[in-house]
Every structure is written in C-alpha cells, then in structure tokens.
Amino acid sequence: MSVVEKEILLFWEYVKRNAAARSKNKMPNQPIKVYYLPPSPPCRSIIMAAKVIGVDLELVLTNIMEGHHMTPEYLKMNPQHTIPTMDDSGFILWESRAILAYLANAYGRDDSLYPKNPRQRAIVDQRLNFDLGTLYVRYSALYLPMLFRGEEYDEQKADQLDEALGWLNTFLEGRAFVAGDNLTIADISIIVTITNLEAFGYDMSGHPNLTKWFERTKKALEPYGYEEVDVAGAKVLANFLKKD
Numbered sequence: 111m112s113v114v115e116k117e118i119l120l121f122w123e124y125v126k127r128n129a130a131a132r133s134k135n136k137m138p139n140q141p142i143k144v145y146y147l148p149p150s151p152p153c154r155s156i157i158m159a160a161k162v163i164g165v166d167l168e169l170v171l172t173n174i175m176e177g178h179h180m181t182p183e184y185l186k187m188n189p190q191h192t193i194p195t196m197d198d199s200g201f202i203l204w205e206s207r208a209i210l211a212y213l214a215n216a217y218g219r220d221d222s223l224y225p226k227n228p229r230q231r232a233i234v235d236q237r238l239n240f241d242l243g244t245l246y247v248r249y250s251a252l253y254l255p256m257l258f259r260g261e262e263y264d265e266q267k268a269d270q271l272d273e274a275l276g277w278l279n280t281f282l283e284g285r286a287f288v289a290g291d292n293l294t295i296a297d298i299s300i301i302v303t304i305t306n307l308e309a310f311g312y313d314m315s316g317h318p319n320l321t322k323w324f325e326r327t328k329k330a331l332e333p334y335g336y337e338e339v340d341v342a343g344a345k346v347l348a349n350f351l352k353k354d
C-alpha cells in the first residue's frame with residue numbers, strides 16, 4: 111500500500127471513529143430534567159442554551175418561595191438547595207455555568223458554543239468566571255436587597271456594578287461576542303443579568319460596546335426564546351422593585 115493510500119485509510123478511520131463518538135453522544139436517552147423557576151436568571155440561561163443546542167428539557171417547577179428546594183428529596187439531590195439543578199439520567203449537576211458547559215460538551219452539534227481549542231476555551235472560561243465571581247455578585251449586592259427586602263438604591267454598590275460593566279465593555283472592544291467572533295455559553299450566561307438591568311431601567315448608555323453586544327446577542331437568541339424566557343423572567347423580577 112502506498113503512503114498516500116495509507117494516509118487516506120487512516121483519515122477514513124478517523125472520520126468513522128469521530129462520527130460514531132458523536133452519534134453516541136448526540137441525544138440523551140431520557141429527557142434531561144431541570145428543576146427551575148421561570149424568573150430565576152441562571153435557570154433562564156439553561157433554558158435558552160438548551161434551545162440553541164437543540165436538546166429537549168423536562169422542566170420541573172421548583173418554587174423556592176414555597177420551599178420546594180428544601181424537601182429531603184431535593185436536598186438529597188442537591189445539598190446546596192439551588193436552582194437550576196439538572197438530572198441527566200441520574201447524572202446530577204448544579205451551578206448554571208457548569209450545566210451550560212456540560213450540555214454544550216455532551217450534546218452540542220459542534221464546539222462553537224464551547225470551543226475545544228484550549229486558548230479559545232480559556233477565554234470562554236474566563237468570561238464565565240468573571241460572570242460568576244464579579245458581575246453577578248455585584249448585580250446581586252445591589253439588586254437582591256432591593257428586590258426581596260425593599261431596600262433603597264445604594265450608590266456605592268451601584269458604582270461597583272458599573273465598574274464591572276465597564277470591564278465587560280472593555281472585553282468587548284473589537285469583539286462581536288464576549289469571547290470572540292461567535293456566540294458562546296458565556297454570552298448566554300451573561301445576557302440574563304444584562305436583561306435584568308434593562309428591565310430595571312438601569313442606564314447602560316455609558317458602555318457603548320456593551321449596548322451594541324446586547325442588541326446583537328438579543329437578535330442571536332431571538333429564535334431560542336429570548337423574549338418568552340429571558341425578558342419575561344426579568345419583567346417578573348422588575349415587578350418586585352419598589353415603585354416610587
């Protein structure tokens with residue numbers, strides 16, 4: 111066999127192996143359960159990502175206002191008692207960003223939502239960690255006391271949130287999406303906070319890259335439930351804000 115024939119054979123084996131691995135991974139055997147509540151921001155990101163990926167979810171309403179997350183059954187599954195929690199044929203996972211990465215890895219048609227290239231993936235991970243450790247923390251510090259305890263707007267906390275939005279604005283310099291040229295799970299994780307801010311009337315006009323990205327990402331997610339899932343959930347939360 112010539113060298114060229116050997117190369118062709120090896121390549122063909124590689125194509126077949128990959129196709130087999132991909133088709134094995136493609137669809138879950140049973141519907142993936144997600145314990146959720148519609149207005150919950152991290153739950154909204156999971157529902158939109160599943161639609162982008164094209165995987166069906168069985169949504170299990172879990173009303174944390176009524177303690178559905180504190181039952182012995184729920185605590186056995188997730189001792190940290192948070193929503194969203196995912197059950198994929200007995201594989202239990204919580205923390206929305208970990209769930210996003212799992213769904214994209216396990217069921218993504220390709221790796222565009224969560225790249226396999228180490229450096230590209232590292233940028234997506236950096237954005238997800240920024241979201242978890244900084245943006246969502248600063249958003250929560252300002253708004254959760256206002257939403258659930260009727261507290262007043264705190265200027266110092268607002269400045270800290272605006273500083274985080276400024277960093278996000280800088281990350282977006284020369285990029286269409288938060289981690290590069292295409293939509294990734296980092297955009298889907300971050301947009302839910304930005305959608306809340308819009309619903310709460312937060313002025314983001316000082317961050318032009320951010321506002322342009324927001325419009326672009328809304329359009330990208332429009333076919334995947336942006337209005338029905340994300341905006342609708344944010345509006346429910348906005349109703350909790352004290353009106354002057």
Ligand SMILES: N[C@@H](CCC(=O)N[C@@H](CS)C(=O)NCC(=O)O)C(=O)O
Nearest residue numbers: 150151152174191192193194205206
């Ligand atoms: N970092 C977590 C946050 C999850 C979280 O705090 N969810 C809230 C609802 S939005 C919750 O479950 N609260 C009830 C509790 O913590 O007991 C994630 O992204 O999944």
